[in-house]
Amino acid sequence: MEVYQATIADIEGVSRLFDSYRMFYEKQSDVEGAKSYMKARIENKESVIFVVKNEQEYLGFIQLYPTFSSISMNKSWILNDMFVKEEARNFGVGQLLLDQARDFAMELGDQGISLETAPENTAAQRLYEKNGYEQDTQFLHYVLRLM
Numbered sequence: 001m002e003v004y005q006a007t008i009a010d011i012e013g014v015s016r017l018f019d020s021y022r023m024f025y026e027k028q029s030d031v032e033g034a035k036s037y038m039k040a041r042i043e044n045k046e047s048v049i050f051v052v053k054n055e056q057e058y059l060g061f062i063q064l065y066p067t068f069s070s071i072s073m074n075k076s077w078i079l080n081d082m083f084v085k086e087e088a089r090n091f092g093v094g095q096l097l098l099d100q101a102r103d104f105a106m107e108l109g110d111q112g113i114s115l116e117t118a119p120e121n122t123a124a125q126r127l128y129e130k131n132g133y134e135q136d137t138q139f140l141h142y143v144l145r146l147m
Contacts (some may be wrong), residue, residue, distance in 0.1 A: 013058035020085035060084035062097040079115035
């Protein structure tokens with residue numbers, strides 16, 4: 001297995017993973033929309049996407065969006081999307097992705113990585129906690145939904 005930063009050459013494989021990720025969260029399949037969305041993120045350098053591949057098969061991806069912390073006056077990352085194909089789970093793919101994200105942020109000297117996940121996604125929660133992620137008890141999280 002190899003883990004690396006996705007480029008436009010990976011758009012087909014990344015888009016299929018992204019579409020599966022959205023379906024996991026009960027969205028309708030939209031492969032063309034997924035392709036357009038991920039292509040824009042890569043081309044516009046709006047996010048950093050890492051993939052795990054085994055030979056020619058894409059097994060998982062993680063997408064990080066940059067943000068900034070005014071308090072620390074430093075850049076930080078939002079781990080917005082992470083997905084591992086069901087048949088590739090429990091083989092270390094998620095761990096490879098989290099390690100790559102952590103190493104990437106550390107190399108840049110950034111503040112940290114934050115994420116949110118569905119309350120019922122206990123498998124992901126266990127993996128995050130195993131990797132040092134902690135539930136935020138210092139701040140409340142609010143959302144203004146416009147759509």
